Structures are given as C-alpha cells and as structure tokens.
Amino acid sequence: MRDLATAWTRLEAVAQAARERRIDGLFDIEPDRLARLSLEAPELFLDLSKQPWSLADLDVALDLARAGGIEAAREALFAGAVVNPSEDRAAQHTALRGAKGADFKAKGEPVSAEIDATRAAIAALAGAVRSGAKRGATGKPFRAIVHIGIGGSDFGPRLVWEALRPLSPQIELRFAANVDPADMALALDGLDPAQTLVVVVSKTFTTLETITNAQVARDWLRAALGTAGDAHLLAVSAAPAVAQAFGVPADQVFGFRDWVGGRYSVWSAVGLSCAIALGAEAFEEFLAGGLAMDDHFRSAPLDQNAPVLLALAHIYNRNGLSRPIRAVVPYAQRLRLLPNFLQQLEMESNGKQTTAHGAPVARATAAAVFGDAGTNVQHAFFQLMHQGTDIIPVDILAVAKASEGESANQPKLTANAIAQAEALMVGKTEAAVRAELAGEPQALIDELAPQKTFHGNRPSSFILLDRLTPRALGALIALYEHKTFVEGVLWEINSFDQWGVELGKTLAVRILGELEGGAPGVHDPSTTSLVTRLKV
Secondary structure, eight states: OOOHHHHHHHHHHHHGGGGTSOHHHHHHHOTTHHHHTEEEETTEEEEOTTSSOOHHHHHHHHHHHHHTTHHHHHHHHHHTOOOBGGGTBOOOHHHHTSOTTOOOEETTEEOHHHHHHHHHHHHHHHHHHHHTSSBOTTSOBOOEEEEEOOGGGTHHHHHHHHHHOOSSOSSEEEEEOOSSHHHHHHHHTTOOGGGEEEEEEOSSSOOHHHHHHHHHHHHHHHHHHGGGGGGGEEEEOSOHHHHHHHTOOGGGEEOOOTTSOGGGGGGTGGGHHHHHHHOHHHHHHHHHHHHHHHHHHHHSOGGGOHHHHHHHHHHIIIIISOOOEEEEEEESGGGTTHHHHHIIIIIIHHOOSBOTTSSBOSSOOOOEEEOOOTTGGGGTTHHHHHHSSSOOOEEEEEESSOSSSOGGGHHHHHHHHHHHHHHHHHOBOHHHHHHHTTTSOHHHHHHHHHHTOBOOOOOEEEEEESSOOHHHHHHHHHHHHHHHHHHHHHHTOOTTOOGGGHHHHHHHHHHHHHHTTOOOOOOOHHHHHHHHHHOO
16 A cells, blocks of 8 residues: 555645646646546536646546555445444445345344345335325325434435425425424424324434424324324334334334444435335335445446545545635535535534544545535525635536426526536636726726636536436435545544534533523533523
8 A cells, every 4th residue: 555644745745736727727738638537427427627636636636545545445335344443333324225135244244134124114114105005093094204303314315305206296295303393393284193104213212302303293193193193103213112112113113223324324214204205116216326326436446436536626625725615506406405415424424633543633624515506506605606715616516307397497507507617617807807898987997807807717526417316316425425435534534423413412411401490500601691591
C-alpha cells in the first residue's frame, strides 16, 4: 500500500493550482477530458468534467484512493467484517438488497436466509393489505398508513415515498417524526382509525420522540376501536418483546439487526410502509437498483467507478481547496427530499473529529450539505452560488424523461439544470457586460458592470437519470452510500457510529424530568433560566 500521508500531501499540493486556473480552460488543453470524467453507471450517467481538477490531478486523487486502501476496505464491507469498530459491528446494509439466495455474513454469521425470510414476509403482508385479504378490526380495508419514526427510521422511507408515490395512491402514506405535537396531529387529521395502519419504527422501541408519538397513535386507535385497535399496529424493531409489551401483535413485529445502521436501513423492514403503499414489486425493484450499484462499486476499476469518483471530487474540493459546504440540487420535484436525506447520510456518518483509532483527524471531514428542488432554488440561494464570496460545489441531478404531468414542460426543467451547470463554470466577463451596456452613460456602466459580472469557475457534478423509477432511485441512494463510505475510509474515520447524536438526547431526558416537576439539576445560568421559565 502506498504511503497515505504522502498521497494526501500530493493531492493538497496539486489542488493549489486549481485556484489560479479556469475549469472551462481545461477542456481546451485536455481533449479526452469529457471521456475520462464521465461514465455510465447502473441507471444513471455521471459527468464530473466541470470539477476543478485536471486529468493529472485526477490521477493523483486515484493514487490517494489506492493508498487509502479503498479496494480492501470495500471487500471488508461486503464480507461483513467489522467496519464499525467502536461498536464492534459489521455494516451489512448491502446484504439487505442482495440477490435472493445470496450468502452474506455479518462477523461470520450467515444473514441472507434471515433477510430473505423478512423480505418474503414484507411482500406477503403488502399483498394482503393491498388486496383486501387483511382488513381492519371492523372489516374495512386499509386506506392509510401512518409511519412513525425519526432519523434513519424516517428520512429514507419519506424520500422513497415522495419520489415514487402514485398520483392517486390506493393507500395514503403519512409520516410523523417530530415530538412536536403538531406533527402527529397533522399526520392523523382526517383519517379513519378503522382504515388506518400505524407502523412504529424504532430499533430499541424506547426512542423518546417515536414512542411519544406511538402512544398518541395507539390511544387514537383504542379510542375508536377499543383494544381491537391494537391489531392496526405494526412495529419494526430489534426489540420485539418491548414492541409486544406496547401492544403490537407478535406476528406484526418485523425485526432488523444491529449491523443495519439507521441511515442505511430503508432497505430493511424499515421500508415496510413503502412496500405496502407502493406494492411489494416496486419495493423489490428499489432493492434491485441498490444491488446493481453495489455490483458496480464492487467490480468497476477505480477510475471508472461512480461512487469512488464522486467521493474523490468531493475530497478534492473539501480538502484540496478548503471548501466546507456543498449544495445538492435535484431538478426533479419528487427528489426534493434528497438533500435532507443526504444531510443525515453524509454529516452523521462523516461529521467526525476523531479517527477510528481515537486520534484527532489530520484534516477536515464532512462538508455541510444543503439544497432543495430546482428550479425553485434558482430564486433563492443561487444568487449566493453564482456571485457570493464563497465557492460552493454543487451536485446537480436531472431526470431526462417525465413520467407524469405535462411532458412538454420537461425540456424546460432539464434546460435549466444544464444551463446552471454551464453558468456556474463559464460565468460572464465584465467585458461582455460592458458590451451589453454600450450606449448607457459611462458612469452607469462603471457602476453596473462589476455587479452584473459572473466570475464563474464554480464546480459542479451532474447526475442524470433516464426516468425516476424504483430501480433508478435505489441505484442513486446506493451511489451516495458508497460515496460516503469511500470518504470515511480516506479520512480514516468510522462512518458507521454516531456518538455526537447522544449527548443532547441524554440531557433532554434529564431536563424533561425537571420541566415536569423533578428536582432542579445543575446547569449553566442560561440553561437554568430557560428551565425555570418553561417549567410545567
């Protein structure tokens, strides 16, 4: 293995030249630039030619990947080795979308048979609910699902439903995550308890927000249906006994294991609500798209590997050019929640300041991620993107063919996606602006020309889907999962724990006791003042 420290030093050194050159100028001196920096991957096309690296820099970045042991780390991930050392766990989310009859293991324990059985149970339940074979306590068919979870138990399923839901769904799917009582009230509003399933997703079945909301939903069902309302409860948990004690029938508890991290769990029974509301066939296609990207990630050479190249482009900007923020803009209304999903996937996975061995990290790790749907955001933060003082790399996503609505509008959408990527890179010179203003008073030209100049040279990655299908969505999510993994390996951090989430949750439990009349705790003056002001 090449020396990793030396590889990092080389990358950071060559990136400095990118500050003084223009991205668009590289196309003139690198005739094979587009060919080397664009590729077809399962269900999508990736163009990284508008990133600031030269082809020579790309080779240096690939050397970094090799020095960091990406290939060996990748095999350890798929083999079910311990890649989460702080919790002594494998991270076998890829097994969840593996081919039926596969032979995945987690720390040597075979897991594929269990996964296949769970997938079969999900498909059977989804089919029974959708066909009307499984009905509510009063004999009415189910027409709605309320999915209760938070974090990884919410972001993934919510994204999948938003991306794939039919225009007129047979079964309506609503979500409640926030402990804010308004969230649960909105989720239940207007629904008929006799025709509603409640799916509670919590690994431990003790998560404060989830169990609080689940109690509200259970009481709502019981108020209308009596104890028979418990038959409308489903649970997805690694603590089945606790779920059953809550009131969930034993045959309606679906399990998942500790080698499934929350932010990687949509492929598991955590996706149960989506499987019912979309149909088991659509959910299986979603899994197949993830599997196709797994196969690509595992087998493609590093210089033709979409997750690896996307990760290296991020690292080049984050570490080589000290750019701490990245935007993600899907030009697809149905993908508008993708930035929210990636905030957890990337920032919870790689927002670390300590290596997997307990030492301080040597360089900056995860960038802050923000974004929303184009074209909406062109009328919001794109002013900052084009003319702000910070250069913010952006992932632009587009879908070539519309699947619904007025198809004549789709070219207008994709034209904006392409145009923004071009405008960010090419910009508009002050000379061009002055030429456009010719004939105006010179004082006005001198005042306006600098304001209307676009310096350009702002990088973007472009991801193109042919259509937004379940398979394409699965491939897209898996692309970003593997990108995040590659970055974590190169930063030498553990991408699969999340200790930073715990402290605030622990303190919240303590403060809740004080707000509800418990003995005052020892806090800083500001916290004490707020507790006193809000005490029940």
